[in-house]
Amino acid sequence: LTTTEPGISLFDGYNSLFDLRRSGCVVADKNATPPSVGKPAQQTTIKVVKSDTELAKELGVDASFAVKAPLVSANASGSLLRSFKGSTNTVNYLIQAVQSYVVVSNAPFALTEDAKKLLATKPQDFLVRCGDRFVNAITYQAKIEALVSFETSSEDAALKLEGQISAGGTVAAVAELSG
Numbered sequence: 001l002t003t004t005e006p007g008i009s010l011f012d013g014y015n016s017l018f019d020l021r022r023s024g025c026v027v028a029d030k031n032a033t034p035p036s037v038g039k040p041a042q043q044t045t046i047k048v049v050k051s052d053t054e055l056a057k058e059l060g061v062d063a064s065f066a067v068k069a070p071l072v073s074a075n076a077s078g079s080l081l082r083s084f085k086g087s088t089n090t091v092n093y094l095i096q097a098v099q100s101y102v103v104v105s106n107a108p109f110a111l112t113e114d115a116k117k118l119l120a121t122k123p124q125d126f127l128v129r130c131g132d133r134f135v136n137a138i139t140y141q142a143k144i145e146a147l148v149s150f151e152t153s154s155e156d157a158a159l160k161l162e163g164q165i166s167a168g169g170t171v172a173a174v175a176e177l178s179g
Contacts, residue, residue: 010035010105010138013131025115025130032107040101047094049147058094059145091150100141109134 001014005021008014013022049055111119111130119126 008135008138010103010135011109012135013129014133014135015127015131016133020131022129022131025112025126026109026134027112028105029108029110032105035103035105035107038102038104040099042097042099044095044097047096049092049094055092055094055147058096089152091152093148093150095146095148096143098141098143100139102137102139104137109136 001016003014003019003021005014005019008021009023011026011028013025014020015022047058049058115126115130118129
């Protein structure tokens with residue numbers, strides 16, 4: 001499950017209805033092997049965006065909220081959307097780079113004594129205190145998004161540039177870009 005809960009760690013309880021971390025109910029075996037850490041994976045995409053609505057869709061943001069929200073409360077995607085200026089002689093590319101890795105515990109686990117007692121006597125309280133599941137794997141991810149705009153002298157030049165890059169040409173021919 002995707003969560004916005006900061007600091008979540010292996011063997012934490014989790015309430016999926018409220019997206020809340022619950023700790024102290026599940027423990028790993030004392031002689032357990034350390035968790036395994038996966039190899040980092042990287043994915044980079046470059047997409048042509050022609051309108052603020054299209055950009056909002058690619059960013060997963062509500063376009064009307066991001067445009068109306070005050071700058072102080074806006075997240076990075078909202079700020080990127082707010083800075084978008086589309087025109088017929090501009091080519092806009094959204095570059096997204098994501099790196100991630102997974103940490104998995106294959107260790108035996110058990111409920112703590114307090115959690116076992118609570119489950120046996122007050123199951124509803126157990127659900128509130130410990131959640132409806134626990135964490136046995138975590139994916140750590142970082143994402144960078146950039147909007148690169150090329151302003152040309154005419155609409156024809158913009159279409160030609162868009163066609164060159166979209167057909168497999170490199171953006172590096174126009175400007176040096178690296179992740």
